[in-house]
Amino acid sequence: MANSSAPGLVDVLAERDYPGRGVVLGRDVDGTGFALYWLTGRSAASRERYMDVQADAVEVKDSSNGPVDALRHYVAIRRSARDLVVGNGDQVTPLFERVTAGTPFEAAVRDIAFEPDPPIFTPRITAYATLTEDGGMTDVSVSGAVPVPGWPGQAQQRTVHTTSVETGQSLAITTYTGDATTPAASGIALNASVGETWQSVAKKLWAALNPQYRVALVGFDVARGLGSAVMYARPTSN
Numbered sequence: 001m002a003n004s005s006a007p008g009l010v011d012v013l014a015e016r017d018y019p020g021r022g023v024v025l026g027r028d029v030d031g032t033g034f035a036l037y038w039l040t041g042r043s044a045a046s047r048e049r050y051m052d053v054q055a056d057a058v059e060v061k062d063s064s065n066g067p068v069d070a071l072r073h074y075v076a077i078r079r080s081a082r083d084l085v086v087g088n089g090d091q092v093t094p095l096f097e098r099v100t101a102g103t104p105f106e107a108a109v110r111d112i113a114f115e116p117d118p119p120i121f122t123p124r125i126t127a128y129a130t131l132t133e134d135g136g137m138t139d140v141s142v143s144g145a146v147p148v149p150g151w152p153g154q155a156q157q158r159t160v161h162t163t164s165v166e167t168g169q170s171l172a173i174t175t176y177t178g179d180a181t182t183p184a185a186s187g188i189a190l191n192a193s194v195g196e197t198w199q200s201v202a203k204k205l206w207a208a209l210n211p212q213y214r215v216a217l218v219g220f221d222v223a224r225g226l227g228s229a230v231m232y233a234r235p236t237s238n
Contacts, residue, residue, distance in 0.1 A: 009170050009192035010201060014208035018042075018183050019174035021088040023127045024201075025140055025222075026170025026194050033137045033165070034198035035127075037076050037086050038217035040209060042180050046072055051216045053229050056080065058218055071115055077218075077226070084137075084222055087126035088175060089115065091145075099128060105141045106159060112145045113155040114185070121147050123187025125173045129165075135223030138164050142171045144187025160189035170194050180213055199230055206232040 009026070013019060024036040039060065041047040048064040049072060058077035062068060070090050078085045078096035085096040091112045098108040105128040115122040123144040129137035143159040160171060170192050178184040194201060202219035209217070211234075220229040 006169075006191055006193040009172060009194050010204045010208065012190065012192050013172065013174070013205060016174060016177055018176055018178060018180040018210065018213065020122070020176035020183060020186075021125065022172065022174040023086045023088070023125055023142065024170050024172040025084075025086070025127050025129055025137065025142065025165065026172075026192075026198070027136070027165050027167050028194050028198040028201065029168055029196055031135075031167040032198055033129075033131075033135055033222040034201075034219060035077070035084065035086055035129075035222055036198075036202060036205065036217065036219040037088075038205065038209065039215035040213040041215050042183075042213060045069070047213070047215055047234065049073070049215055050233055051076065051218050051231065053218060053226055053231065055226065058226065058229075060216075071117070079131075079222075079225060082131055084129045084131055085126065087124065089124050091124050091126060095126060095128075105139070105143075106157075106161070109143050109145070109157050109159065112143075112157070114145045114147055114187075118152075120176075120183060120185055121152065122175050123185050125175055125187055127171065127173065129222070131222055135221075136164065137222060140165050140171060142173050142189040144173055144189065146185060146187040158188055160191075168194050180210070202230050202232070 148154040176183040216233040
């Protein structure tokens, strides 16, 4: 059951006025393993996006027929019967390929850098889990690639790892804290409690995101796969 001493997932994320993009891996109050990913956007181009849910992947695409930008358009989720990777950029597919080939997650993320968008240097955030036959997750890791303080040209990985996620527990990470005018890079994972179903969490997180900036949110049962996905999205130009 949820740890009453840990901050609630929805509450702690709702306190962030502009969280940017975010990833959550957890098990809800019923013990169901779930994943969430969401997008926000300050610019018009960033808001002209949608998430294309496929059989084993979710891809962030442009909805305005404009040019493809690797910082905005990328595969955000890859899933197989055994492995799950969720992240906010073009690191997701190569990392998925490395971990499915046997490279440990901690080694696979070492060469991931933050985004080249000074002065913010947006963290590249990535989460990994090994999926079990009973619908659970083991070897859960959440990592943020951020600049080294004092040496902004270098990246370091802030990684949190747990061997398992218990019922009512989640690991979450966002790109930003602060507000949309002055976003501050985060990339720090947090443990939070989940006292409701994952569908309720997805609905409440979408409602908590500032309507001016929210773009899309997807959540799904990791055991059932992307066929169980719940999607929230702002209207597009299509």
